[in-house]
Structure formats: structure tokens, C-alpha cells
Amino acid sequence: MSTTTLAVLVPLLPFLGALAGLLLGRKAPGFVRPLAVLPTLAAAVLAVLVAVRHGGGQAVDAATELTPTGSVPIELALRLDGFAVLAAVLVGVVATCVQIFSTAYLREDPRYPSYAGLVSLFTSAMLLVVYSGDLMVLLVGWEIMGICSYFLVGHYWETEAARAASLKAFLVTKLGDVPFLIGLFALAADAGSFRITKILGAVTAGGLDHPTLIALLLLAGVAGKSAQFPLHTWLPDAMAGPTPVSALIHAATMVAAGIYFIARLLPVFTASRAAMVVMAVMAAVTMVGSALAALAQDDIKRVLAYSTIGQLGYMTGALAVGDRGAAVFHLLSHGAFKALLFLGAGVIIHAAGTNSLAAMARMDGLAKRIPDAFWTMTIALLALAAVPPFAGFFSKETVLVAAEEAAAGHSAAAPTTAGWLVLVAGVLTALLTAAYATRLWLLAFRGRGAAAPEHHKDPLGMTGVLWLLALPSLGFGLAAWTLPDWFDGGELKPTLLTVVLGTGAAVIGALLTYGLWQRGRSLAPAGAPAADPGKALLGPLHRHAAAGFHLDAVYDALFVRPVRGAASLVRFLDREVVDTYVRGAGSAPRLLGTLVRRAQTGNVQSYLSALLAGAVVLALATAVLANVNAGS
Numbered sequence: 293m294s295t296t297t298l299a300v301l302v303p304l305l306p307f308l309g310a311l312a313g314l315l316l317g318r319k320a321p322g323f324v325r326p327l328a329v330l331p332t333l334a335a336a337v338l339a340v341l342v343a344v345r346h347g348g349g350q351a352v353d354a355a356t357e358l359t360p361t362g363s364v365p366i367e368l369a370l371r372l373d374g375f376a377v378l379a380a381v382l383v384g385v386v387a388t389c390v391q392i393f394s395t396a397y398l399r400e401d402p403r404y405p406s407y408a409g410l411v412s413l414f415t416s417a418m419l420l421v422v423y424s425g426d427l428m429v430l431l432v433g434w435e436i437m438g439i440c441s442y443f444l445v446g447h448y449w450e451t452e453a454a455r456a457a458s459l460k461a462f463l464v465t466k467l468g469d470v471p472f473l474i475g476l477f478a479l480a481a482d483a484g485s486f487r488i489t490k491i492l493g494a495v496t497a498g499g500l501d502h503p504t505l506i507a508l509l510l511l512a513g514v515a516g517k518s519a520q521f522p523l524h525t526w527l528p529d530a531m532a533g534p535t536p537v538s539a540l541i542h543a544a545t546m547v548a549a550g551i552y553f554i555a556r557l558l559p560v561f562t563a564s565r566a567a568m569v570v571m572a573v574m575a576a577v578t579m580v581g582s583a584l585a586a587l588a589q590d591d592i593k594r595v596l597a598y599s600t601i602g603q604l605g606y607m608t609g610a611l612a613v614g615d616r617g618a619a620v621f622h623l624l625s626h627g628a629f630k631a632l633l634f635l636g637a638g639v640i641i642h643a644a645g646t647n648s649l650a651a652m653a654r655m656d657g658l659a660k661r662i663p664d665a666f667w668t669m670t671i672a673l674l675a676l677a678a679v680p681p682f683a684g685f686f687s688k689e690t691v692l693v694a695a696e697e698a699a700a701g702h703s704a705a706a707p708t709t710a711g712w713l714v715l716v717a718g719v720l721t722a723l724l725t726a727a728y729a730t731r732l733w734l735l736a737f738r739g740r741g742a743a744a745p746e747h748h749k750d751p752l753g754m755t756g757v758l759w760l761l762a763l764p765s766l767g768f769g770l771a772a773w774t775l776p777d778w779f780d781g782g783e784l785k786p787t788l789l790t791v792v793l794g795t796g797a798a799v800i801g802a803l804l805t806y807g808l809w810q811r812g813r814s815l816a817p818a819g820a821p822a823a824d825p826g827k828a829l830l831g832p833l834h835r836h837a838a839a840g841f842h843l844d845a846v847y848d849a850l851f852v853r854p855v856r857g858a859a860s861l862v863r864f865l866d867r868e869v870v871d872t873y874v875r876g877a878g879s880a881p882r883l884l885g886t887l888v889r890r891a892q893t894g895n896v897q898s899y900l901s902a903l904l905a906g907a908v909v910l911a912l913a914t915a916v917l918a919n920v921n922a923g924s
Contacts, residue, residue, distance in 0.1 A: 351371060417436035434553075444541075447534050464526040504564040558611060590838075628761055689786035722793075723797035734809045
């Protein structure tokens with residue numbers, strides 16, 4: 293079987309599994325779990341096989357015209373390069389882990405059949421985005437993911453938080469999709485095709501007439517989908533959905549799609565230096581702002597959500613300095629340890645009975661209740677904090693290397709301004725990331741107070757997945773030496789300067805947080821938990837960081853309230869003005885009809901009297917008018 297045929301089966305199998313699961317969920321519930329796991333597992337295996345066959349060599353392109361559309365055709369096209377095949381492996385592995393984990397995590401949920409089918413459809417859509425060689429086909433997967441996220445985030449629709457979060461995620465991402473769609477059409481109009489290879493050829497030949505406008509329009513859609521400032525506010529609220537969904541969205545689908553899209557079309561963005569600076573500013577603000585917000589959150593899932601936003605900022609920063617190899621490397625590394633963090637958080641929440649870190653800090657012995665989650669979460673947090681030799685260290689240092697080269701003027705694709713922005717923000721974010729990772733670990737696992745609740749041993753489907761994801765979190769950094777050809781053939785090794793800056797900042801952040809926590813522990817009464825080190829570290833900034841720097845309030849004042857006010861005005865005008873005229877138009881004939889009906893008495897004398905009175909009135913009126921005319 294050819295490589296292209298195998299690649300077609302990769303997104304097709306989860307789609308068929310989703311279709312069968314949604315159709316048979318109620319009629320044959322015994323088939324739901326196999327239909328959720330097996331097609332996704334098969335897709336992951338085939339994705340690995342496609343990657344092995346590709347071997348980091350030349351890109352494979354295959355296409356057939358989908359439908360004749362005139363001057364700009366739409367083609368059912370595949371493009372298999374190093375980025376695509378590795379990203380597909382990430383999506384397949386994480387989605388399989390999520391499906392297996394969910395069979396145990398949601399085993400009592402009556403809506404599991406629809407949930408499993410939507411997760412499979414979500415996976416299929418992301419794989420379509422990854423393998424697609426045509427922008428219109430890519431857009432199909434892009435939009436299907438948005439729809440699936442709406443239903444999955446709102447899975448617990450009985451709660452107001454889930455309903456509001458799903459609607460917010462849908463509206464904010466669609467807000468970015470409007471300029472994104474315009475940008476796609478403008479790009480195709482300039483290049484004469486939706487085919488990615490032809491677009492890149494047109495960029496190389498200088499065929500884009502509006503590179504800055506196109507890049508900024510596309511960047512708006514990426515900001516919405518990948519939760520970058522200022523369209524990032526939907527992602528923390530999306531934690532109202534089931535924890536496995538959070539792992540899937542944050543690690544391998546949805547938010548990864550925007551980063552992957554820019555990596556695929558990076559020459560379009562590098563054609564405009566202004567767009568690269570805008571991207572760098574967006575990345576820098578996203579990195580630092582989200583890290584500060586993560587340091588102030590009490591909900592463990594919201595800490596991880598803001599962490600995802602910050603790590604996506606690193607990837608955007610790598611793209612802003614023109615190094616897509618570093619961006620994709622961090623995308624793959626982050627996918628493994630972030631999926632582990634969310635799934636581990638699900639185990640912690642089940643054991644503790646709460647999402648609150650403050651409540652966990654008042655529990656003694658929680659780590660002993662869930663040893664598998666404790667050790668695997670520790671590995672994942674070390675990877676997140678970029679501690680060597682864990683995976684996050686290598687990928688994050690690669691981003692800093694790219695920023696350093698751009699800042700020194702050694703990058704032809706990015707201005708030095710972008711390099712300095714990403715480098716400074718990246719080092720500061722490394723410090724803050726280590727700080728909030730240390731804080732999460734201390735509050736969750738080093739609590740002091742009443743004994744943690746009894747917790748039964750977690751099923752193998754949950755603990756096995758945690759240990760499986762711990763392996764790439766620990767060892768994926770070796771790809772910096774073994775897979776250079778898969779990442780544009782560039783070197784992915786850290787330099788001494790970036791190691792000193794990045795790792796030094798991480799060590800400072802971790803030690804500072806631990807010192808503040810230890811000081812609070814010593815000052816607390818015997819048996820009482822230590823004070824939150826995040827509050828001590830942020831000081832007066834803590835209140836604002838906990839509220840996401842009030843960006844939701846700004847949007848509420850600028851957009852939500854004016855729209856609601858306009859809607860209220862329209863409703864008032866419709867009810868009091870338009871409806872008044874409508875009611876009047878019906879009342880006048882009705883009143884006239886009533887008067888005429890009452891005049892029809894059937895009495896001949898009354899009719900004669902009325903005629904006589906009318907004649908007298910007419911005579912008098914005629915006489916008056918005649919006198920008036922004579923006088924004039």
C-alpha cells in the first residue's frame with residue numbers, strides 16, 4: 293500500500309469511528325468503547341508508519357481536483373513533509389491516550405457515546421488539517437474542530453459555566469475566523485490557487501501583491517484558534533469541559549492548528565517584516581501575561597490553561613523570528629507533557645474532590661493516595677519548567693536560540709526587533725513558568741492539614757496512559773540530535789548562552805517560589821498549610837493577574853454592553869413604535885366597522901332622521917361657504 297493511501301486512511305478511520313459511534317451509541321452501547329479507541333489507535337499506528345516511510349526526506353504531494361470552480365480550483369490534496377508526519381503522530385498518540393483514559397474517567401457518564409464520537413471527529417478534523425495540501429480542505433477541518441469544541445466544552449451543559457464557556461469559545465474563535473477566511477481568499481486571489489505548494493511558489497516568485505494585509509488577516513484567525521493575545525480569553529474558561537477534552541484541545545488539536553498553519557505557510561508571513569514584528573509583539577505579550585496569570589490561579593486546570601497559552605506564545609515567538617523548526621519541535625514536545633499534565637490533573641481532582649489548589653494545600657498525604665499521578669505529574673512539571681534533561685528543556689532552548697540569532701541580526705527572515713522581543717520575553721517567561729510549576733507541585737502534593745480523602749486505586753486505563761505519556765516527556769528531547777532532517781535540517785541544539793539564560797531563569801523562579809513557600813510554612817500555625825507563594829511573589833499584581841488582567845471586563849465594556857444596549861433599543865423601538873403603528877392600522881378599521889355596525893339598527897325612522905339631519909348640515913355648510921366667498 294502506498295504512503296499516500298495510508299495517509300488518506302489516517303483521518304478517515306477516526307471519522308468512520310465517529311460516524312459509527314454516533315449512530316450506534318444508543319442501539320448498541322457495547323460497541324461504543326471499541327469504536328472510540330480502535331479506529332483512533334489504528335490511525336495512530338498508520339501515522340507512525342507514514343512517518344517511518346517518509347523518513348524526513350522530500351515532501352510527498354498528491355492531488356486531484358475536487359470540483360471545477362473557475363480560475364481558482366479547489367483540490368483534494370495531500371502534502372506530507374517532516375512537519376506533517378510528526379504532527380500526525382502527535383495527534384494520533386494523544387487522541388488515543390485521551391480515548392483510553394476517557395473509558396475509565398467517564399465510565400459512569402450517560403452521555404459518553406456522544407462524547408466519544410465527537411472526540412473521534414475532533415481527531416479526524418485535526419488530522420485533515422495536518423495532512424491537507426489545499427487551504428479550502430484545511431478550512432473544512434479547521435471549522436469542524438470549532439464545532440466539536442463547542443459541544444465538548446459544553447459537555448456538562450447542566451452547569452451555567454459549561455454553557456457559557458462553550459458559547460464563548462465558539463464566538464471568540466469565530467471572531468478570528470472571519471478575517472482568516474478573508475485572508476485565505478485574498479491569498480488565493482494573489483497566488484491563483486488554494487494549493488499550498490503553488491502558494492509557496494508564488495511567494496518565492498514575489499507574486500503576492502498584498503503580503504502585509506494577507507499576513508495580518510491570517511494572523512487574526514491564528515490568534516483566535518491558538519489562543520494568542522488578545523483572543524486568548526476563551527481558553528481558561530474552556531476548562532469547564534471534561535478534563536480529557538482539555539488534554540486533547542491543549543496538547544494536540546485546536547490550539548495547535550494555528551501554530552501548525554503558520555509553520556506551513558511561514559514564507560507568506562516572512563514576506564512582510566511588519567507582520568513579523570506584530571507576531572513577535574503578540575507572542576511576547578502572550579508569554580509574559582499568561583505566565584503571570586497562571587501564577588495567580590487557584591483552579592489547577594486554569595493554571596494549566598494559562599500555561600498552554602504561554603507555551604503557544606513560545607511557538608509563535610519561534611515563528612516570529614523565522615524558525616519553524618523550533619516552533620514545531622516545541623509543539624511536539626509540549627503536546628506530550630501537556631497531555632500528561634491535564635490527565636494527571638484529572639486524577640488529582642478525582643482524588644481530592646476539588647479543583648482548588650488552596651483546598652489541596654490543606655490536605656496531608658495526597659501524593660501517597662495517587663502515587664502514579666504524583667510521579668508522572670512531577671516529570672511533566674519538570675518538562676514544563678524546562679529542566680534538563682526533560683523534553684521541554686531542549687525545545688524551549690531551541691526557541692531561545694532562534695530568538696538570539698534573530699536579535700543578533702543573523703536571521704534573514706526576521707527583523708532584529710522581533711528577535712529581541714522574543715528573547716527577553718522568553719527568558720522572563722522561563723522564570724515565571726518554573727515559578728508557577730513549582731507552586732502547583734507544592735500546593736497539590738505538599739499540603740498540610742487534615743488527611744486527604746481515601747482514594748481507590750485508579751484503573752489501568754488511566755495510570756497506564758500517564759506512564760505512557762511520561763516517556764516522551766522525559767526523552768523526546770533526544771530528537772534534537774536524532775531528527776534534524778525532520779525540522780528543515782536545522783540544528784536544534786541549545787547554546788551556552790541560552791542554557792545560562794533560560795535554565796538560570798528557571799532555577800531562580802523555582803528557588804524563589806520554594807523559598808517563599810517554605811517561609812510561609814514556617815510562619816503558619818502548627819498543622820496549618822503554608823501561605824500561597826504566588827501571592828507573595830506577585831504582591832499587589834496578584835489580584836489583577838487572578839482576573840486575567842480584566843481583559844474580559846474590557847471586552848464586556850467595549851463589545852458586550854454596547855451590543856446588549858443596541859439590542860434593548862431595537863426591542864423597545866419594535867415594541868413601542870413599530871408595534872404601535874401595526875396595532876393602530878388594525879384598530880382604525882375595527883373602530884370604523886364597529887360604528888357602521890351600530891348604525892345598522894333596521895329602524896326606517898332612524899334612517900330618515902339621519903338623512904334629514906345630514907341634509908340640514910349640508911345646507912348650512914353650503915350657505916356658510918357661499919357667504920364667505922361673497923365677502924372675499
